[in-house]
Amino acid sequence: MTISSAEGALFAETLGITRVVVPRELSVKEIRRLRQETRLELEVFILGALCVSWSGQCLSSEAWGGRSANRGQCAQACRMPYELVVDGVTRPLGEVAYLLSPKDLAGFRAVPELAELGIHTLKIEGRQKGPTYVRTAVESTRRWLDAVTRGLTPPDEVQLARDVRDLTLAYSRGFSDGFLAGSDHQSLVEGRSPRHRGVYLGRVSALGPDCVLIDQTPEPERPALGEMSSPLPTFGGTSSHLATAPLDLKPGMGVLFDEGKPQTEEQGGPVFRVDRTSEGLWLGFGRPGPDLARVSPGARVFVTSDPSLQRKRSRPSAGRSRLLVRVEGKLGEPLRLRCRGLTLESQTGLQKASARGLEQGVLEEKLGELGGTPYHLGQLDLSGLEPGLFLPVSQLKDLRRDLCQQLEQRAPRQVASQEVWLQLQETLRLQRGPGARPRLVALCRTDEQLDAVIDSGASEVILDWMELVGLAQAVQKARQHGLKVGIATLRVQKPGEEVYDRRIRALSPDLLLVRHWAGVMHAYGDSRPAELVGDFSLNVTNALTAFHLLRLGLDRLTVAHDLDEHQLEALLAEVPPERLAVVIHQHIPTFHTEHCVYSNLLSQGRDFRTCGRPCEQHQVALTDHLGKSHPVVVDVGCRNTVFNAAAQSAAWLVPRLLERGVAELRLELVRESRQETLEVLRAYADLVAGRAQPAEVVRRVGSHEQFGVTRGTMKVLR
Numbered sequence: 001m002t003i004s005s006a007e008g009a010l011f012a013e014t015l016g017i018t019r020v021v022v023p024r025e026l027s028v029k030e031i032r033r034l035r036q037e038t039r040l041e042l043e044v045f046i047l048g049a050l051c052v053s054w055s056g057q058c059l060s061s062e063a064w065g066g067r068s069a070n071r072g073q074c075a076q077a078c079r080m081p082y083e084l085v086v087d088g089v090t091r092p093l094g095e096v097a098y099l100l101s102p103k104d105l106a107g108f109r110a111v112p113e114l115a116e117l118g119i120h121t122l123k124i125e126g127r128q129k130g131p132t133y134v135r136t137a138v139e140s141t142r143r144w145l146d147a148v149t150r151g152l153t154p155p156d157e158v159q160l161a162r163d164v165r166d167l168t169l170a171y172s173r174g175f176s177d178g179f180l181a182g183s184d185h186q187s188l189v190e191g192r193s194p195r196h197r198g199v200y201l202g203r204v205s206a207l208g209p210d211c212v213l214i215d216q217t218p219e220p221e222r223p224a225l226g227e228m229s230s231p232l233p234t235f236g237g238t239s240s241h242l243a244t245a246p247l248d249l250k251p252g253m254g255v256l257f258d259e260g261k262p263q264t265e266e267q268g269g270p271v272f273r274v275d276r277t278s279e280g281l282w283l284g285f286g287r288p289g290p291d292l293a294r295v296s297p298g299a300r301v302f303v304t305s306d307p308s309l310q311r312k313r314s315r316p317s318a319g320r321s322r323l324l325v326r327v328e329g330k331l332g333e334p335l336r337l338r339c340r341g342l343t344l345e346s347q348t349g350l351q352k353a354s355a356r357g358l359e360q361g362v363l364e365e366k367l368g369e370l371g372g373t374p375y376h377l378g379q380l381d382l383s384g385l386e387p388g389l390f391l392p393v394s395q396l397k398d399l400r401r402d403l404c405q406q407l408e409q410r411a412p413r414q415v416a417s418q419e420v421w422l423q424l425q426e427t428l429r430l431q432r433g434p435g436a437r438p439r440l441v442a443l444c445r446t447d448e449q450l451d452a453v454i455d456s457g458a459s460e461v462i463l464d465w466m467e468l469v470g471l472a473q474a475v476q477k478a479r480q481h482g483l484k485v486g487i488a489t490l491r492v493q494k495p496g497e498e499v500y501d502r503r504i505r506a507l508s509p510d511l512l513l514v515r516h517w518a519g520v521m522h523a524y525g526d527s528r529p530a531e532l533v534g535d536f537s538l539n540v541t542n543a544l545t546a547f548h549l550l551r552l553g554l555d556r557l558t559v560a561h562d563l564d565e566h567q568l569e570a571l572l573a574e575v576p577p578e579r580l581a582v583v584i585h586q587h588i589p590t591f592h593t594e595h596c597v598y599s600n601l602l603s604q605g606r607d608f609r610t611c612g613r614p615c616e617q618h619q620v621a622l623t624d625h626l627g628k629s630h631p632v633v634v635d636v637g638c639r640n641t642v643f644n645a646a647a648q649s650a651a652w653l654v655p656r657l658l659e660r661g662v663a664e665l666r667l668e669l670v671r672e673s674r675q676e677t678l679e680v681l682r683a684y685a686d687l688v689a690g691r692a693q694p695a696e697v698v699r700r701v702g703s704h705e706q707f708g709v710t711r712g713t714m715k716v717l718r
Contacts (some may be wrong), residue, residue, distance in 0.1 A: 002056040002537070005493045006037035007518035019043055019120060024050060024105070025594040026494060027182045028113050033495040041120035046111070047137050047167075048125020050102040050178055052078040052189075053591040054492055057537055059561055060590035063644045068562045070539060078102075078591065079194035081263060082622040084601055085629050091601075095260030096191035099597060099622060100642075103190060106167065106175035106242055108141075108160060112148050132310050133170040140167060161245040168199050168244060169306050175242060183607040185599040193262040198304035199247050204257065204297050205280065211273070212257075212292065214281040214301055247303060249274050254305035255283065257295045267295050268304065320376045325403075327363060328384035335391050336384075337367075337399055342410075344402050346395045353390035366396040373404045421544075425574070428547035432576040438658055440688050441581075442681060443488065443513075443668040445633065450474055452677035453483070456685070460484035462513055462666075466615070467636055468503055475507050486511030490637050491537050491592050493518045500636060505529070513558075514538070520552060531555045533581060533664075537592075541567070543574035556581050556663055561588055565653065572660050581664035582657055584650040585680060585701065587643040590630065597622070597632050597640055608638045619671070621645075631671050643670045649701065651694035654687050 003012050003020040012020050019041035022031055035042055051058065051074075058069040060077040067073035081097035083090050093099075114122070124141055126134045140163030147156035168175065174197060176187050202216035249271070256268035273284030283301075285292070326338040331352060334345035350358075360382060368377035443462040444450045447470075453461045454477075461483050465471035471487070478485045487509040490500055493516045501519065504512070511531040514520055520538070522528055534557040540546050541560045549557055558581045559568060572580065596608075598615045605611030615638075621629040628645035635641065650657075657665060667684055669677055683700040686692035692700075 001517070001539075002054055002492060003517065004054075005495055005497070005516070005518045006034055007498075007521045008493070008516065009034065009038040009040050011517040011521055013038075013040060021045065021123060023055060023492075025054060025179045025492075028110050028117075028180050029182070030495045031114070031119070032117055035117050035119070037495070043121040043123050044107075044114055044119050045105065045178075046107040046114075046122040046124060047141055048105060048129075049173070050105050050188075052100045052102050052593050052595055054593065056539060057491060057592040058590070059588055060642075062562055063588045063590050063648075070562060080625060082624055084597075085621040085623055086602065086618050088619075090623065093191070093601070097263075098191045098194045099189065099601070100591065100593070100595075101173070101191065101194040102178075102188050102595065103174040103176040104172050105178040105180075106164065107178060107180045108144055108164070108242060109177060110180040111141075111144055112152075115145065115148050129171060133167070136163070136166050136170045136309075140164075157243075158245070161243045164242050165199060165245040165247060166306075166309055169303065169309055171196050173197060179594060183594065183596075185596045185611070186604065186606050188595055189600060192260060193258065195262055196304060197258065198254075198256070198302040199244065201247070201249070201255065201301040201303050202281070204295060204299045204301060206297065207292055207295060208282075210287070210289065210292070211282050211284040212295065212301075213279060214283060216281055249281075249283075249303060250308075252307050253303055256302045256304045257290065258300035258302060259296060260300075267291055320370075320374050322378035323370075323375050323403075324379045324381070325367060325377065326381040326384060327358075329358075329389060329391075330386050331389060335395070335399070337403060339403060340407065342403065342406055344399050344406070346391055346399060348391070348395065350386075350389040350391055353388050357388050357390050358385065363396070366393060367400050369397075369400065370404065373408075375404060375407065424544060425547070428544065428551060430547060430550055430576055430579070432578070438662060438688065439664045440681075440684060441486070441664055441666050442677070443666060444474075444677070445669060446671070447474065447477075448674040449669050449672060449677045450478060452674045452681065454478070454481045455674075455678060456681040458483065458681065460486065460510075462486035462488060462511065464488040464513075465636070466634055468500075471504075471636075472507060475509070484510045486513055486531070486533070488513040488535065489515050489519050490635055490639075491515045491535075491641070492637070492639065494637075497637060514554070520549065520554065528553075534558060536561050536583065541571075543571060546571070546575045546579075550575075550579055555579070558583065558666070568653075569656075572657075572662070577657075577661045578663045580662055581666055582650065582653075582662055583666045583668055584654060584657070585647060585684060586666075586668035587631070587645070587647050587670045589641045590644050591640070591642040593640050593642070595640065596634070596638055598634060599638075633670065647701065649698050651684070651687060651697045654684075654694065658688065 002023060003009055004023045004026065009020055021043045022034065024045045031044065056070055061067045061069040061073060061075040064077055065075040067075055078100040079098065082099045084093055084099065122141060122145065124137050143163065144160055173195065174190055202214040204212050205215040206213035251271055251274060254268060254270050256266055258266065267290040269285060269290045271283050272286040275282040323339055328338065329335040329350045332349045335350055337344045360380065363380055364377065370376055441460055441462060442453050442458065443464055444453060445464050450461065461478055463471060463474050463485065465474060475485050487504050487507065489504060489512065509529050511533060512519065512529045513533050513535050515535045515537040520534065532554050534540065534549055534554045536558045538549065539560045540549065540557045541562055546557055556579050559571060563571065598620055599605050599611035602614035602618060603611045615634040620632045622632060622642060623629045630645045631643045633641050633643065654665065665688065667680060672680065680701050683692065683697045687694065687697045
């Protein structure tokens with residue numbers, strides 16, 4: 001849902017939500033402010049793979065693969081190679097090709113402040129990861145949080161360094177602070193590989209028939225930018241990167257030779273011999289082993305696996321649910337077990353022990369015999385048990401069996417039935433109002449495009465500008481020519497960014513195109529514009545969502561880009577069409593990201609304060625492996641949107657949309673010239689007026705498209 005501000009959290013609270021997952025793009029400083037301004041519990045992502053796009057705002061998988069990343073079907077287009085195109089010219093970047101593939105997040109440095117803030121939950125990625133990674137991740141985070149809670153000591157820092165090493169071996173694309181320390185566009189994306197690399201060992205300096213010599217000189221690291229309000233542990237070093245414990249390389253460990261070409265077959269395999277000589281570190285391999293003829297001096301060497309770690313972390317209990325059991329009892333009373341909200345009591349009372357009583361070892365043995373069940377005994381709490389008491393072993397076994405049985409039989413939560421769903425629809429349903437003449441509206445991003453809209457004789461326009469000074473001038477120009485003016489908000493609002501909405505409202509737009517939940521809450525305000533329209537980024541994909549937002553005070557809603565033709569038809573059958581807008585021509589916004597490609601690749605700057613703003617002098621595009629160049633546009637908040645190279649058209653749907661009575665048909669432009677914009681406007685105006693057929697319109701607008709026009713997300717699924 002992209003709940004990224006206090007106003008967004010307030011919207012969630014109106015739905016009865018009690019906890020929100022903080023977007024991974026928020027820094028600790030911003031999380032602190034959010035914590036102060038909301039009553040909701042906050043859950044912070046602390047460890048695992050990072051999406052380059054804001055969660056809930058990724059349409060790459062939908063645009064290119066017909067599967068929605070916003071609905072859990074990510075095709076990981078961010079992990080593909082891209083070429084950088086600057087002002088129409090491809091710029092070679094050497095081994096750097098994975099321009100949208102972030103390093104993994106290891107937010108240990110932020111835990112002290114997050115704990116001090118009272119964050120409710122630390123979130124760890126486990127999906128699609130093996131048991132070795134999951135167990136190492138959970139145990140290392142648990143140890144570090146416990147250490148922070150009681151007060152850090154040098155042994156804790158040593159243990160964390162070992163845990164970071166083990167995590168790196170289990171799975172890592174390289175670790176960073178993500179955005180927890182603020183934006184650092186130079187460290188978030190390295191760009192050399194999208195895959196697991198492990199622990200860096202060194203570089204190949206010489207090769208033999210079945211062995212290689214490794215130069216273990218450390219590579220220099222750029223320290224990460226820190227925005228934390230208090231100093232964080234450096235773990236004995238001066239770098240703000242996490243320290244990693246030394247690696248004791250042993251036979252059996254796996255290594256990989258990185259030549260900077262991860263899309264080809266990389267060489268690697270288990271080490272058979274480890275020899276430390278005066279020349280350096282020699283690694284020997286068996287047969288079959290890596291093809292060393294395909295390994296060059298200078299290749300990076302990574303240790304990618306450790307069998308002993310896998311054996312240690314993947315023992316059977318790692319795949320079973322961990323039970324925390326509290327044991328209570330007094331002389332003459334039943335023994336009680338408390339676990340996951342259940343309480344079980346023994347059949348008879350506790351007796352005085354004549355010899356060995358219910359000691360820790362006895363209880364762990366008898367209650368921990370959970371083989372063949374989905375559980376394992378994680379921890380026993382005996383603080384409520386009087387010492388020196390006895391209970392027959394048979395009753396301990398009965399308690400264990402009863403506990404497992406009740407846990408397995410516990411009824412899951414019941415999902416609302418179909419009848420309740422229909423009742424909710426009827427409660428929120430809005431009556432269809434009088435039909436209105438459909439509006440054909442263009443969304444412009446440049447002065448040239450605005451000039452084309454004025455030339456076309458249109459009566460209104462929506463402005464989506466990169467900077468606010470130019471936006472004010474564009475509003476003035478549009479009004480001088482008698483146009484009704486709409487303005488688009490930022491797609492995301494972070495804590496402290498309320499100023500952008502205030503400056504937009506100060507321009508007194510006739511229409512506000514709302515893209516974030518904070519803007520939805522402005523429906524309650526006195527300074528709302530004449531019209532308030534929810535945009536595609538609110539992800540309106542069903543009638544229940546639409547009804548709720550319309551009842552909150554929005555005048556119209558833009559249908560989400562995730563819907564295909566049949567799903568759009570189903571939505572139009574439920575929701576009054578005069579309250580809906582459909583985008584019928586656009587370059588679909590695939591990624592919306594906090595990471596700035598301009599800053600990363602055209603400057604040495606880490607954030608907007610130090611980048612020199614190359615976005616004001618250059619235009620960037622990213623060319624994919626199919627040769628299609630996708631424009632990258634920066635908004636006023638310095639966020640990048642990667643737009644699909646090919647425009648998508650729903651021209652063939654327009655006759656049906658007109659028949660249905662859809663209120664607004666929108667044309668969204670990215671980098672079209674004045675003449676191209678004028679042709680797009682005229683072609684669709686002819687279609688709406690009945691002067692042109694859909695196929696003709698697609699041909700006309702396609703003549704200006706480098707890669708043509710596609711049906712995109714509006715395709716029919718057969």
